Amino acid sequence: MISVKSMCSVIVAACFLCTSLQAMPVSANKSVNDKVIVETSPVGEWNYTAEGTSYEYSKGVLVVKKIEENYEVTVRVNNAALKAEQVKVAGKAIDFVIYVEGQKVTVSLTWDGNEIKGEAESTDGVFPIKGTRIIVD
Numbered sequence: 001m002i003s004v005k006s007m008c009s010v011i012v013a014a015c016f017l018c019t020s021l022q023a024m025p026v027s028a029n030k031s032v033n034d035k036v037i038v039e040t041s042p043v044g045e046w047n048y049t050a051e052g053t054s055y056e057y058s059k060g061v062l063v064v065k066k067i068e069e070n071y072e073v074t075v076r077v078n079n080a081a082l083k084a085e086q087v088k089v090a091g092k093a094i095d096f097v098i099y100v101e102g103q104k105v106t107v108s109l110t111w112d113g114n115e116i117k118g119e120a121e122s123t124d125g126v127f128p129i130k131g132t133r134i135i136v137d
Contacts (some may be wrong), residue, residue, distance in 0.1 A: 047134055052125065085099075
């Protein structure tokens with residue numbers, strides 16, 4: 001037989017647990033769902049490096065946004081924000097064009113989960129690109 005003292009202890013513990021769960025931030029409850037969304041979409045910010053380019057263009061941040069049914073890409077590099085043109089997203093591929101110091105650069109990337117890779121092509125050659133998604137907790 002359970003004593004009144006034991007029953008009170010169980011009730012206090014249950015109340016504490018319920019209060020703790022209610023006090024949890026909503027974002028903590030959504031983190032699993034957010035991760036699923038992140039891993040199934042190229043939308044987000046990606047740190048990237050480009051091999052063989054001049055130092056000032058060798059690393060930056062790729063920002064991918066979806067506005068209604070269209071994607072927008074901005075490349076933040078060398079203290080500048082370069083807005084991409086001709087952005088195409090199909091499956092796990094992202095293709096776009098940017099202009100660096102007036103020179104056309106065609107970028108073709110693929111993403112898988114939180115990794116991105118591909119190449120940038122200009123009159124100076126073809127440069128491998130790789131990167132990882134910036135995860136914000």
